[in-house]
Amino acid sequence: MPVPAPPTERRRGPRRALTEDDILDAALSLLDEGGADAASVRGIAARVGVAPNAVYTYFPDKAAVVKALVERLLGEVDHDVFADRSRPWRERVEALALDLRQHLSAHPGAVGLMIGGPMDGPQALALNERLLELLADAGLAPADAARASYLLIVYVFGSIALEVADVHEPGPLPAEAQRIAGRQAAFAATPPDAYPRSSAAATTMAGYISTEQYLWGLHRILDGLVTRGGA
Amino acid sequence: MPVPAPPTERRRGPRRALTEDDILDAALSLLDEGGADAASVRGIAARVGVAPNAVYTYFPDKAAVVKALVERLLGEVDHDVFADRSRPWRERVEALALDLRQHLSAHPGAVGLMIGGPMDGPQALALNERLLELLADAGLAPADAARASYLLIVYVFGSIALEVADVHEPGPLPAEAQRIAGRQAAFAATPPDAYPRSSAAATTMAGYISTEQYLWGLHRILDGLVTRGGA
DNA sequence: ACAGAGTTTGTACGGTGTGCAGGAGAGTTC
DNA sequence: GAACTCTCCTGCACACCGTACAAACTCTGT
Numbered sequence: 001m002p003v004p005a006p007p008t009e010r011r012r013g014p015r016r017a018l019t020e021d022d023i024l025d026a027a028l029s030l031l032d033e034g035g036a037d038a039a040s041v042r043g044i045a046a047r048v049g050v051a052p053n054a055v056y057t058y059f060p061d062k063a064a065v066v067k068a069l070v071e072r073l074l075g076e077v078d079h080d081v082f083a084d085r086s087r088p089w090r091e092r093v094e095a096l097a098l099d100l101r102q103h104l105s106a107h108p109g110a111v112g113l114m115i116g117g118p119m120d121g122p123q124a125l126a127l128n129e130r131l132l133e134l135l136a137d138a139g140l141a142p143a144d145a146a147r148a149s150y151l152l153i154v155y156v157f158g159s160i161a162l163e164v165a166d167v168h169e170p171g172p173l174p175a176e177a178q179r180i181a182g183r184q185a186a187f188a189a190t191p192p193d194a195y196p197r198s199s200a201a202a203t204t205m206a207g208y209i210s211t212e213q214y215l216w217g218l219h220r221i222l223d224g225l226v227t228r229g230g231a
Numbered sequence: 232m233p234v235p236a237p238p239t240e241r242r243r244g245p246r247r248a249l250t251e252d253d254i255l256d257a258a259l260s261l262l263d264e265g266g267a268d269a270a271s272v273r274g275i276a277a278r279v280g281v282a283p284n285a286v287y288t289y290f291p292d293k294a295a296v297v298k299a300l301v302e303r304l305l306g307e308v309d310h311d312v313f314a315d316r317s318r319p320w321r322e323r324v325e326a327l328a329l330d331l332r333q334h335l336s337a338h339p340g341a342v343g344l345m346i347g348g349p350m351d352g353p354q355a356l357a358l359n360e361r362l363l364e365l366l367a368d369a370g371l372a373p374a375d376a377a378r379a380s381y382l383l384i385v386y387v388f389g390s391i392a393l394e395v396a397d398v399h400e401p402g403p404l405p406a407e408a409q410r411i412a413g414r415q416a417a418f419a420a421t422p423p424d425a426y427p428r429s430s431a432a433a434t435t436m437a438g439y440i441s442t443e444q445y446l447w448g449l450h451r452i453l454d455g456l457v458t459r460g461g462a
Numbered sequence: 463a464c465a466g467a468g469t470t471t472g473t474a475c476g477g478t479g480t481g482c483a484g485g486a487g488a489g490t491t492c
Numbered sequence: 493g494a495a496c497t498c499t500c501c502t503g504c505a506c507a508c509c510g511t512a513c514a515a516a517c518t519c520t521g522t
Contacts (some may be wrong), residue, residue, distance in 0.1 A: 011488090011489085011498080011499065011500095012487095012488065012489050012490080012497070012498040012499055013486095013487070013488060013489075013497090013498055013499025013500055014486070014487035014488055014489095014499065014500050014501080015487085015488080015499095015500085016499090016500070017500080017501080037478095040477085040478065040479080041478080041479060041480080042477085042478075042479085050501070050502090051501065051502050051503075052479085052480085053479095053480070053481085053501080053502080053503090054500075054501055054502075056479095056480075056481090057499085057500060057501075061479080061480075062478095062479065062480090112343075112346075112347060115343075115346070115392050115393065115396055116343060116396060117396060118396060118397050118399075119393075119396070120417070125421065125426050125429055126426070128426075128429050128436075129426045129427075129428050129429050132428035132429060132432060133428060136428070142428075142431060142432055142435075143432070143435050145428075145432070146432035146435035146436055147435060147444060147447050147448070148451070150436070150439045150444065150448070151386075151447075151448040151451060151452075153393070154386060154389040154390050154393055154448065155382075155385060155386065155389065157389060157392075157393065158385040158386065158388055158389020158390070158392065158393075159385050159389070161346050161388075161389065161392065162346065162350075162384070162385055162388065162389075165346055165347060165348060165349060165350070166349050168349075186351070190356065195356050195357070195359075195360045196360075197360050197363035197364060197367070197373070197376075198356055198359050198360050198363060200373060201363060201373055201374070201376070201377035204373075204374050204377035204378060205359075205377055205381070208381045213378060213381065216378050216382075217378070217381070217382040217385065219455075220379070220382060220452060220455035220456055221382075221451060221452055221455055222455070223454070223455035223458045224450075224451035224452050224453070224454035224455030224456070224458070225451055225455070227454045227455070227458050241519095241520075242467080242468065242519090242520085243466075243467040243468055243518095243519065243520045243521075244466090244467050244468025244469055244517095244518065244519055244520075245468065245469050245470080245517070245518035245519050245520095246469085246518085246519075247468090247469070248469080248470080268509095271508080271509065271510080272509080272510060272511080273508080273509070273510085281469095281470070281471085282470065282471050282472080283471095283509095283510085283511085284470080284471075284472090284510095284511070284512085284513095285469075285470055285471075287510095287511070287512090288468085288469060288470075292510080292511080293510065293511090463522100464521105464522085465520100465521090465522085466519105466520090466521090466522105467518105467519090467520080467521100468517105468518085468519080468520100469516100469517080469518080469519095470515105470516085470517075470518095471514100471515085471516075471517095472513100472514090472515085472516100473512105473513085473514090473515100474511100474512085474513085475510105475511090475512085475513105476509100476510095476511100477508100477509075477510085478507100478508075478509065478510100479506105479507095479508085479509100480505100480506090480507095481504105481505085481506085482503105482504085482505085482506105483502100483503090483504090484501105484502085484503090484504105485500100485501085485502075485503100486499100486500085486501080486502095487498105487499085487500080487501100488497100488498090488499085488500100489496105489497090489498080489499100490495100490496080490497080490498095491494100491495085491496075491497095492493100492494080492495075492496090
């Protein structure tokens with residue numbers, strides 16, 4: 001604790017009607033209901049019942065709101081699950097990857113905001129730290145662990161980004177089976193003469209958004225990491 | 232050619248002052264100069280010298296402009312380079328990955344637009360088709376080739392997305408060395424007591440955005456694909 | 463010459479993020 | 493208790509966004 005001083009120090013002026021978290025709550029619910037466009041400053045302010053510019057008392061600008069929101073979502077992942085060193089490391093990576101995917105795709109509108117910014121907050125760093133620990137446990141040298149951690153992050157966020165990019169309407173993601181069926185219908189329109197292989201692989205491609213494909217890719221990456229730990 | 236009919240059929244009414252390509256040119260240049268926000272319908276119209284709503288003669292809405300622009304950029308990659316079956320397949324995948332990265336990061340503002348939509352146009356399909364061919368040449372069964380193709384696409388677009396997300400100002404990407412130096416400076420501020428591993432790996436992490444790291448990750452993925460081609 | 467289709471423009475509406483001036487509440491100091 | 497000061501919230505305003513509508517103009521087919 002680098003701040004031992006006054007936690008209960010009352011500020012001057014009138015008490016705040018809101019907290020930063022109230023604003024983030026409103027932003028997140030708007031994001032979930034209406035997509036990225038719905039999470040406007042005016043919308044947030046209306047939801048918490050203040051004038052639009054009152055938001056600027058809590059955050060300097062809208063970018064700060066989304067930054068804080070991203071941090072909060074990243075903080076929701078349970079670090080203990082994959083910090084448990086008694087479990088095999090592959091299992092722990094898998095648990096982390098699944099956890100991240102579940103948490104992030106629960107808020108599809110927020111995914112675009114994450115990959116739109118640098119993702120360099122404390123929670124992002126903490127996550128990276130855990131990943132480095134985990135890969136060190138796997139026997140990777142520090143430099144390789146760092147590279148591998150980035151590779152995994154790219155895979156996780158890239159997967160989720162492409163996944164949510166495929167759904168057109170805002171709101172919560174439909175069930176997996178439903179989305180796959182929709183993609184299957186879309187891929188059926190692929191002209192087989194122009195794209196023979198794509199057309200033949202349509203069924204597999206429709207399943208790109210499935211947990212199964214997600215794990216398949218993850219396993220291939222983990223395989224690649226162990227077959228050649230060196231540079 | 233499924234359209235043998237009249238290519239020179241003159242429409243009624245006055246001749247168009249522009250072409251669709253003029254609009255895409257303007258959109259792309261604005262995107263490159265001022266980032267995603269600068270590519271507004273009004274900005275595009277001003278650049279080509281018409282009223283804002285004249286754009287709607289050529290495209291139904293802004294989303295269609297973005298979609299066409301994405302398709303055009305995807306069409307810029309030279310398919311012949313990695314369609315040459317005499318070269319080893321790993322080399323061809325590498326060439327494709329590098330080509331894509333170069334083309335896409337030449338227009339950083341466009342990257343967000345790509346992963347914001349479904350990426351299901353003809354050029355995207357053609358790219359996928361080539362990748363499937365390539366992976367079939369590598370000896371993968373069709374279903375595995377499809378999965379592997381998606382894995383590679385996720386990696387390529389995920390990498391580039393995270394890469395451009397790190398640069399704050401719009402405009403063309405700075406040189407690689409310059410960006411790495413900037414990241415190094417940023418990572419130096421990481422508190423070593425809270426994040427010991429991240430702090431120790433700062434130098435490696437600063438290089439995340441390098442071509443070297445990009446290829447390292449790609450090679451790990453390719454290793455993972457060959458060590459276990461089956462499900 | 464005329465009709466009609468197609469292109470462009472002016473105007474306008476509702477939305478966005480955000481700066482500025484002023485008013486109201488709550489602590490601090492006399 | 494009065495005065496001061498600091499903070500929060502508000503109303504208003506600006507510049508911008510995407511885009512719908514109707515009018516004006518230009519060209520082609522008859």
